[in-house]
Amino acid sequence: MNQRKVSIKEIAELSGVSVATVSRVINNNGRFSEETRKKVLQVIKDTHYETNNIAKSLRMKKSNTIGILVPDISNSFFANVVQEIESILFKKGYSTIICNTDRNEEKEEAYLRMLEGKMIDGLIVISGVKEFGSTAINKKTPLICIDRKPKDTKSTILIESDHYQGGFLATEELISKGCHNIAIIIHRDFLSSSKERLLGYQNALKKYQIPFKEENVIHVTVEEKMSRTEAAKAALLQKISEGYQFDGVFALNDRLAIGAIHAILDLGKKVPEDIKVVGFDNDPISKYCYPCLTTIRQDNMLIAEQACENLLALIDGTRKDMKKHQVIPVTLVSRAST
Amino acid sequence: MNQRKVSIKEIAELSGVSVATVSRVINNNGRFSEETRKKVLQVIKDTHYETNNIAKSLRMKKSNTIGILVPDISNSFFANVVQEIESILFKKGYSTIICNTDRNEEKEEAYLRMLEGKMIDGLIVISGVKEFGSTAINKKTPLICIDRKPKDTKSTILIESDHYQGGFLATEELISKGCHNIAIIIHRDFLSSSKERLLGYQNALKKYQIPFKEENVIHVTVEEKMSRTEAAKAALLQKISEGYQFDGVFALNDRLAIGAIHAILDLGKKVPEDIKVVGFDNDPISKYCYPCLTTIRQDNMLIAEQACENLLALIDGTRKDMKKHQVIPVTLVSRAST
DNA sequence: AGGTGTAGAGTAAACGTTTACTCAGATAAG
DNA sequence: CTTATCTGAGTAAACGTTTACTCTACACCT
Structure with a gap:
């Protein structure tokens, strides 16, 4: 046959x-x-x-294909959003090329070129490298950014969670449970999302008249071949060994939060009795770790929907009135760690 | 500009x-x-x-693109393998179209057609629906299957973990820790991988002269909108309420294992003191759940490498001597739950 | 001088579609 | 009966490449 x-x-x-x-x-x-x-x-x-869609694309100058750049597909937040986007676009008759950039600028560039060569009709970019966009910007391919905007354009549409609100809610939760001295664990501090979360943290403190102390900010850098969890644990242990005292932790993502918990448990303290912990992302592990982690849930579904809707509108050229910056609300998921 | x-x-x-x-x-x-x-x-x-790669592909009848069908990209095992494959192929100058089939036969068919229309040079299929392959088989596109073979062909190459060995190792671990009455929790019993794991379980029992009892086999079916964890927990609780007794659990994947643990803890028993648990997959959650889960680690990296290597060989037409069935060893990761 | 080889580069077909034109014939209107 | 309208369908160009053939001019042999 x-x-x-x-x-x-x-x-x-x-x-x-x-x-x-x-x-x-x-x-x-x-x-x-x-x-x-x-x-x-x-x-x-x-x-x-x-x-033969190749021939068709060539003739029509339209491929019915959307490219999507994602920094790390094995990250649960990204995987979820991507999966959702893929599913929506599929229903609309588009196929999706998922490109995993490993947060590697060269790879990102290479993919961008590749996608351009495949005559994609649109592009969705999730976060990624520090300075995204050198190549992509000049092109006229419809572009939607999620979570992170290219450096120098006002023109593209950015869709992101309300990171500020997330930081605020997380901190407020800790305060309401009696914490007064709250550490904040930050990983990629150059990301605007991180900055926003920090801001939310600061403003929650202010609201409850708790002074913000620089020493509460713990920056962790993740070495090659080391997980975020391990890095966070190590950083916190280091800080504690220097005499640092605290009664709550807000970690900027769940992996870091787990690291913090491990550090705390290792020292013979209890979560949440002695120290309370809040994470961010509602990663599946937050539900299964011990103790279960209070965290901030991003609305992946809505983010995906907005991204697709906006992108398709850009492609069709309909609806010129789209907001350049769309902020998706987040919610607190309260579990055992607070 | x-x-x-x-x-x-x-x-x-x-x-x-x-x-x-x-x-x-x-x-x-x-x-x-x-x-x-x-x-x-x-x-x-x-x-x-x-x-313009579209034009180039049309002329050359070669797209430098590989399609990959995956049942569920948010599953950590699949996500890992796919990520690895993508990375390898990228280095070889191929781009990868990742298609998430949701274990949906129609979607799978649709994607297969789409990929065919995009003149893909090769196809990697991971597991998926019950009866994969009706469409794909007749085509002459080079095809590699991972974890699951299409129904009626002897011709395609199958790469999979040594599920039998996994089942054996998991069961042996439980026995060596003193278990005599070991429940096995199975989800998709029609998968050949499930059957192999079950077989490993049975043979491990035999080796230690423990009789195999049908009542130890717990089949769980996952309803819409229910997680595997919840389903496993429910199934086990149900069984226990009927008077079922056991001192060890081998769950065919980590999500199910966590469900079992939750059920056990809910009843006031302790893991591993009262009942020991082993999972399968080495899902990240196995490291972070409580207690940490002993599990079987599949060698995602090697699976991905083999898949790519074989596929590229098929495409080039070099190396005709490839084994039709390649089995990748697994290892036991021993943690707190045993 | 005549022949041969070769380096450099052009011509045009082909890949598989879509679509603007065109056209013949039929039907309808005057 | 002439003219206009419409229906069904064919012709050929175009999309952006690659490549098998050609062709010219020049260098190198006898």
């Missing part, structure tokens, strides 16, 4: 019409008789013809 | 040569003088020309 690939031309010959007519039947546009329609469709069925 | 897309033709005009020559320079094949080379390259640089 190893049939050779069959083209529209052969369909035309077999059904005794011209290629143009076949094309018209396939796309159901233009004029043809009912009789011809049936005949062509029958031949198509018999030959297992599949339209 | 919103420059229009520039084609080889314009490069030709600008540098005063023919398109053929430009093509030859770009691909560095055929003959041209050093002088022409420089001129053309300069124009290319000036105009920011990018080659």
Whole structure:
């Protein structure tokens, strides 16, 4: 059954019409008789013809393909959003090329070029490297950014969670549970999301008249071949060994939070009795770790929906009135760690 | 700077040569003088020309693209393998289209058609629906299966973990820690991997002269909108309420294992003191749950490498001697739950 | 001088579609 | 009966590449 690939031309010959007519039947546009329609469709069925989208794309200058750049597909937040986006776009007849950039600038550039060469109709970029966008910006491919905006354009649309609110809610939760001296663990401090979360933290403190202390800010850097969890644990232990005291921790993501918990447990203290912990992301592990982690849930579904909706609108050229910056609310998920 | 897309033709005009020559320079094949080379390259640089891969693919009947079908990208095992594959292929100059099938047969078919239309050079399929392959098989696209083989062909290459060994190791671990009555929790019993793991379990029992009892096999079915963890927990609780007794659990994946642990803890028993638990997959959660989960680690990296290597060999047509069935060893990761 | 080889580069076809034109014949209107 | 309208369908160009053929001019032999 190893049939050779069959083209529209052969369909035309077999059904005794011209290629143009076949094309018209396939796309159901233009004029043809009912009789011809049936005949062509029958031949198509018999030959297992599949339209060659490469040729179609070339001719139409449209590939029905969306590219999506993601820093790390094994990160649960990204994986979720991407999966959702893929699913939505699929329903709209688009296929998605998922590119995993590893937060590597070269790889990002290479992918961008590759996607451009594939005539993608649109591009969704999630976060990634420090200075995204050198290449992508000048192109006129419709572009939506999630979580992180390219450096120097005001023109692209940015969709992100309300990181400020997240930081605020997390901190407020700790305060309401009696914490007065709250550490904040930060990983990638150059990300605008991190900055916003920090700001939320600071403003929550202010609201409850707790002074902000620089010593409460713990920056962790993750070495090669080390997990965020391990790095956070090490950083916190180090700080504690220097005499640092605290009664609550707000970690900027769940992996860091788990690291903090491990450090605390290692020292024989209890969570939440002695020290309370809040994370960010609602990573599946937050539900299964011990103790279960209070965290901030990002609305992945809504982020994905907004991204797709906006992108498709850009592609169609309809709806010029889109907001350049769309902020998606977050919610607190209260669990055992507070 | 919103420059229009520039084609080889314009490069030709600008540098005063023919398109053929430009093509030859770009691909560095055929003959041209050093002088022409420089001129053309300069124009290319000036105009920011990018080659149109759609056109190239059409002409060459080769897209340098690999399709990959994955049932659920948010599953950590799949995500890991896919990420690794993507990374390897990228280095080899291929781009990867990742298709998330949601274990949905229609979606799988649709994607297969889409990929075919994109003239992919090869296809990697990970597990998925019950009866994979109706469409894909007849095509002559090079195909590698991971974890699950299409129904009726002997021809495709299958790469999978040594599920039998995994089942054996897991069970042996429990026995060596003193378990005599070991429950096994199975989710998708029709998967060959599940069957193999079960077989490993049975043979480990046999080796230690422990009789296999049908009542120890717990099948869980996961309803819509319910996690595997919840389903496993419910199933186990149900069974226990019927008077079921046991001192060890081997769950066919980590999510199920966590469900079992939750059920056990809920009943006031202790893990591992009263009942020991082993999972499968070495999902990140196994490291962070409470207590940490002993599990079977699949060698994602090696699986990915084998898959890519074999696929590329198929594409090149080199190396005809590949084994049709390649089994990757697994290892036991011993943690607190045993 | 005549012949041969070769370096450099152009011409045009082909890949599989879509679609603007065109056209013949049929039907309707005057 | 002439003219206008419409229906069904074919012709050929175009999308941006690659490459098998050609062709010219020049160098190198006899």
